[in-house]
Amino acid sequence: MMRARKSMQWIALAAALSLPPVAASAQHAGHGQPVTSSSTADPQEEPATAPQPPDAGTDHSQMDHGQHDRPQVDHSQMDHSQHDRPQVDHSQMDHSQHDRPQVDHSQMDHSRMETLDSPREPIPSVTDADRLAAFPPLKDYHKHGTSLNSFWLMDQLEGANTDEGREIAWEGIGWVGSDINRLWLRTKGHALDESLQRARVEVMYGRAIHPWWDVVVGVRRDFGDFGGGGTPRNWAAFGVQGLAPYKFEVSATGYVGEGGKTAAIVEAEYEMLFTNRLIASWGVEANWFGQSDPEEVIGSGLSTVEAGVRLRYEITRQFAPYIGFEREWSFGETSDLRGLSSHSRTDNRWVVGLRFWF
Amino acid sequence: MRSRPSGTSAAEQMLLSRRQFVQGLAAGGAVLGLGLWPKQSWALRSPGQLEVLSGTQFDLSVGETLVNYTGKTRPAITVNGSVPAPILRWKEGTRVQLRVRNDLPPGSIHGDSTSIHWHGILLPANMDGVPGLSFDGINRGESYLYEFDVRQAGTYWYHSHSGFQEQGGMYGPLIIDPIEPPPFSYDRDYVVFLSDWTDMDPARLFARLKKLSEYDNYYQRTVGDFFRDVRRDGLSATLSDRTAWGRMRMTPTDLSDVNAHTYTYLMNGTTSLGNWTGLFRSGEKIRLRFINGSAMTYFDVRIPGLKMTVVEVDGQYVHPLTVDEIRIATAETFDVIVEPAGQDAFTIFAQDSARTGHVSGTLAVREGLRAPVPAVDPRPLLTMADMGHGGHGAHSGLAVPSADPHAGHGAVPAPDPHAGHGAPAAQGAHAGHGSGSMQTHPASETGNPLVDMQTMTPEPRLSDPGIGLRGNGRTVATYADLKSLFEDPDGREPGRTVELHLTGHMERFAWSFDGIKFADAAPLRLNYGERMRIVLVNDTMMSHPIHLHGVWSDLEDEQGNFHLRKHTVDMPPGTKRSYRVRADALGRWAYHCHLFFHMESGMFREVRIEE
Numbered sequence: 001m002m003r004a005r006k007s008m009q010w011i012a013l014a015a016a017l018s019l020p021p022v023a024a025s026a027q028h029a030g031h032g033q034p035v036t037s038s039s040t041a042d043p044q045e046e047p048a049t050a051p052q053p054p055d056a057g058t059d060h061s062q063m064d065h066g067q068h069d070r071p072q073v074d075h076s077q078m079d080h081s082q083h084d085r086p087q088v089d090h091s092q093m094d095h096s097q098h099d100r101p102q103v104d105h106s107q108m109d110h111s112r113m114e115t116l117d118s119p120r121e122p123i124p125s126v127t128d129a130d131r132l133a134a135f136p137p138l139k140d141y142h143k144h145g146t147s148l149n150s151f152w153l154m155d156q157l158e159g160a161n162t163d164e165g166r167e168i169a170w171e172g173i174g175w176v177g178s179d180i181n182r183l184w185l186r187t188k189g190h191a192l193d194e195s196l197q198r199a200r201v202e203v204m205y206g207r208a209i210h211p212w213w214d215v216v217v218g219v220r221r222d223f224g225d226f227g228g229g230g231t232p233r234n235w236a237a238f239g240v241q242g243l244a245p246y247k248f249e250v251s252a253t254g255y256v257g258e259g260g261k262t263a264a265i266v267e268a269e270y271e272m273l274f275t276n277r278l279i280a281s282w283g284v285e286a287n288w289f290g291q292s293d294p295e296e297v298i299g300s301g302l303s304t305v306e307a308g309v310r311l312r313y314e315i316t317r318q319f320a321p322y323i324g325f326e327r328e329w330s331f332g333e334t335s336d337l338r339g340l341s342s343h344s345r346t347d348n349r350w351v352v353g354l355r356f357w358f
Numbered sequence: 359m360r361s362r363p364s365g366t367s368a369a370e371q372m373l374l375s376r377r378q379f380v381q382g383l384a385a386g387g388a389v390l391g392l393g394l395w396p397k398q399s400w401a402l403r404s405p406g407q408l409e410v411l412s413g414t415q416f417d418l419s420v421g422e423t424l425v426n427y428t429g430k431t432r433p434a435i436t437v438n439g440s441v442p443a444p445i446l447r448w449k450e451g452t453r454v455q456l457r458v459r460n461d462l463p464p465g466s467i468h469g470d471s472t473s474i475h476w477h478g479i480l481l482p483a484n485m486d487g488v489p490g491l492s493f494d495g496i497n498r499g500e501s502y503l504y505e506f507d508v509r510q511a512g513t514y515w516y517h518s519h520s521g522f523q524e525q526g527g528m529y530g531p532l533i534i535d536p537i538e539p540p541p542f543s544y545d546r547d548y549v550v551f552l553s554d555w556t557d558m559d560p561a562r563l564f565a566r567l568k569k570l571s572e573y574d575n576y577y578q579r580t581v582g583d584f585f586r587d588v589r590r591d592g593l594s595a596t597l598s599d600r601t602a603w604g605r606m607r608m609t610p611t612d613l614s615d616v617n618a619h620t621y622t623y624l625m626n627g628t629t630s631l632g633n634w635t636g637l638f639r640s641g642e643k644i645r646l647r648f649i650n651g652s653a654m655t656y657f658d659v660r661i662p663g664l665k666m667t668v669v670e671v672d673g674q675y676v677h678p679l680t681v682d683e684i685r686i687a688t689a690e691t692f693d694v695i696v697e698p699a700g701q702d703a704f705t706i707f708a709q710d711s712a713r714t715g716h717v718s719g720t721l722a723v724r725e726g727l728r729a730p731v732p733a734v735d736p737r738p739l740l741t742m743a744d745m746g747h748g749g750h751g752a753h754s755g756l757a758v759p760s761a762d763p764h765a766g767h768g769a770v771p772a773p774d775p776h777a778g779h780g781a782p783a784a785q786g787a788h789a790g791h792g793s794g795s796m797q798t799h800p801a802s803e804t805g806n807p808l809v810d811m812q813t814m815t816p817e818p819r820l821s822d823p824g825i826g827l828r829g830n831g832r833t834v835a836t837y838a839d840l841k842s843l844f845e846d847p848d849g850r851e852p853g854r855t856v857e858l859h860l861t862g863h864m865e866r867f868a869w870s871f872d873g874i875k876f877a878d879a880a881p882l883r884l885n886y887g888e889r890m891r892i893v894l895v896n897d898t899m900m901s902h903p904i905h906l907h908g909v910w911s912d913l914e915d916e917q918g919n920f921h922l923r924k925h926t927v928d929m930p931p932g933t934k935r936s937y938r939v940r941a942d943a944l945g946r947w948a949y950h951c952h953l954f955f956h957m958e959s960g961m962f963r964e965v966r967i968e969e
Contacts, residue, residue, distance in 0.1 A: 116849035123887040123942050126969060133482040134945030134967075141490025142521075144950075145868070145875030145960025149568035179808055179868040179875075179959075208807035211863060212607060243865070246604035276576040317573050357569070 158353025262290030299333020412447035434527030443530025478925035483945025511536030512673025522560035618715025746813030746932030846920030875960025
């Protein structure tokens with residue numbers, strides 16, 4: 001069976017390449033083919049003495065060795081010194097075993113059916129020089145997978161003409177760190193006619209605890225004179241952020257401020273691809289406060305919800321102008337406070353902006 | 359001999375024209391020496407034909423050379439001033455000495471230290487050229503003398519193992535002439551060295567992948583695709599497909615991390631425009647030594663009008679296999695014999711596996727000829743079955759090739775790929791390969807933030823031509839078809855089995871074995887002299903070419919028999935493959951994914967062979 005199958009292979013080989021099947025077949029003549037008789041053969045002499053498969057072109061006189069002498073053959077590529085006689089192809093084998101008595105030749109032909117206890121190619125014995133070469137004393141070196149990286153995204157940098165004046169707004173996020181541990185920077189704010197209205201900056205340590213979620217802990221500082229007070233407020237911040245199923249980018253953060261004040265912000269964003277460059281980004285942000293802060297025009301409970309869509313065109317991945325529309329609602333006490341001051345309870349604005357990262 | 363039309367939209371046409379601009383602006387090659395190495399003139403005189411250095415003693419100088427492949431002049435890191443580095447031609451049975459000198463200029467973007475690793479070569483560990491494992495690297499102004507016995511023959515390659523230098527141009531072909539003539543004949547012999555060039559500083563490219571790994575994926579499905587699929591497949595099938603991918607937070611268009619939007623593909627250091635040409639006379643047999651020396655690219659190679667007979671893979675003879683097309687994983691080599699006749703010119707066409715670009719050259723009866731260049735094939739989509747999430751009969755979906763690359767995905771009934779719909783898959787029957795039950799995973803993957811996916815029913819899939827090659831009307835070489843021309847040179851059954859999982863996180867661009875990056879991993883210890891088996895399971899949606907230094911990786915067939923001797927084993931998504939290792943080389947060896955940036959981000963282990 002094996003012999004028949006192999007003979008097909010040799011025929012295929014010879015047919016495919018029109019070459020004398022000497023080398024290849026002889027190689028196997030030495031190793032695999034004469035299933036029943038090779039236990040007595042000395043492989044070194046097999047080309048001459050061992051039984052040959054009848055199909056493998058054992059009649060060397062009939063082989064066409066002539067092609068090796070054709071003038072167009074590039075002899076520089078080959079060693080022709082052996083071409084004139086039938087030759088075992090030793091090139092793929094370490095025949096050193098053949099001089100070693102421990103090789104069990106009786107098993108050589110049964111590799112497909114039986115396994116060897118000792119390797120067909122013996123394992124070289126090890127010298128002190130080998131040991132020295134194998135384990136040289138080395139300095140510490142760069143370890144793959146320890147790189148520090150960073151990402152700084154200005155997701156929104158936009159202008160709008162509102163009833164109250166010319167508004168500039170931004171929202172950005174960035175990190176520096178490893179795959180697991182990162183220092184996060186998040187910021188958002190807006191200015192009206194060059195006067196900073198309301199801004200927040202958060203610096204947080206974030207740690208990946210799940211393939212898609214990071215926990216973040218840090219501080220937040222608010223600026224601006226939206227309510228006319230202009231006193232910066234500080235918060236301790238903690239939360240989660242990440243990528244929810246269906247690729248919603250989500251973050252939820254709780255805050256504890258001076259005097260036990262509390263607040264929370266939940267954000268979600270989803271990107272819709274019209275093309276791979278024309279991308280709509282839908283976003284929503286909800287603000288909640290535990291206590292009212294009339295000076296800042298903040299009431300307790302759900303305070304504001306912003307929802308918007310921005311349609312950007314990625315000239316490059318890193319630089320995309322956009323247009324968008326955003327609406328802000330105020331609720332409850334916040335809405336009342338806005339009504340008392342000069343601020344509108346709801347706010348619609350068309351925006352034009354840039355998104356970029358580096 | 360054009361392949362199927364690729365059906366480009368207007369938007370894609372724009373991209374294509376941009377890409378042609380990138381790919382075709384310059385023939386490439388060294389434009390200007392830095393005064394350190396005078397041999398660029400050679401490259402200019404004979405574009406595309408690589409320099410050959412042969413013998414036993416070699417002096418190699420690592421330096422910076424300005425090159426221009428895109429219209430921009432950039433500093434490549436080179437050996438003796440050329441990209442690729444010169445062909446080194448050794449002779450089996452000799453002892454070679456290679457003195458490698460670091461002539462990098464101060465302030466080079468390629469760093470201060472360098473190294474050369476001889477890929478696939480059996481040698482003492484301190485000659486292997488991996489800084490931190492083999493030696494300390496070669497600092498600027500210093501030399502290192504590599505010296506070892508050449509104990510094998512075939513087609514190999516060499517490259518830097520330091521920093522980002524391999525991506526920066528430091529790679530070259532290595533040919534070892536056998537003592538005995540090969541079991542095939544040929545009249546001419548050409549190296550066809552494929553690589554991926556970027557004008558970016560490779561370190562910046564890596565940083566970019568960490569910031570936004572999908573940067574180059576301009577093929578994500580759009581709103582328009584959704585409505586097209588609804589019309590074709592129905593609303594519920596489309597929704598369930600989008601749901602499956604949405605829950606995974608992945609995209610089926612994610613076929614490679616870096617593609618032709620960033621890369622210019624090179625053949626023997628020349629762009630398509632440069633048209634590397636190998637000459638032939640009608641009726642001659644040509645040996646083409648294909649080497650994929652790219653950093654991040656799988657190439658699918660064919661020569662329209664010619665059959666290719668594969669005779670050697672990874673430097674080792676295989677039973678001759680006549681095919682139309684080969685997929686060459688990164689770091690693999692394929693030697694083929696072709697017999698061009700009947701035409702004056704044939705195109706050697708190499709497209710990236712993600713179908714974003716190509717490089718072509720020509721076999722011709724004289725310089726200056728070209729044959730038609732086929733269009734790049736349509737882009738395939740990954741399916742849940744591709745990733746071993748197949749449970750419900752999706753294996754048949756895998757086995758039945760689909761000519762329409764989009765035909766498969768709508769039918770994949772996997773609303774939740776992780777839900778455990780565990781129809782037992784028929785797996786390889788031999789010991790160490792699952793018994794047909796769900797794949798188990800190492801504990802280190804559980805709750806690991808850097809493991810974004812686990813395969814459920816992986817299979818060897820040795821007879822799978824691969825994503826994007828199924829049912830394309832061409833005969834494609836598979837691992838199942840390729841068989842070593844010799845019996846198992848060791849012959850022992852493996853004494854033990856070690857299973858390792860290929861893991862990663864696409865979005866964080868973090869890659870590892872078993873969820874543990876190199877920096878945090880203990881070495882994999884082998885006992886000197888043992889024959890053992892490594893089983894790899896791919897828990898990611900990417901293909902990984904896994905390379906073990908120092909010793910062979912003897913791929914097993916699906917029954918667990920010795921099948922194909924390799925130095926680099928391709929692991930497509932959803933596969934579980936095993937190979938035998940004969941631990942006959944003492945020392946500390948690198949074991950890693952040969953996608954350069956996967957290695958760099960942690961998919962790397964030390965294999966320590968000790969007495």
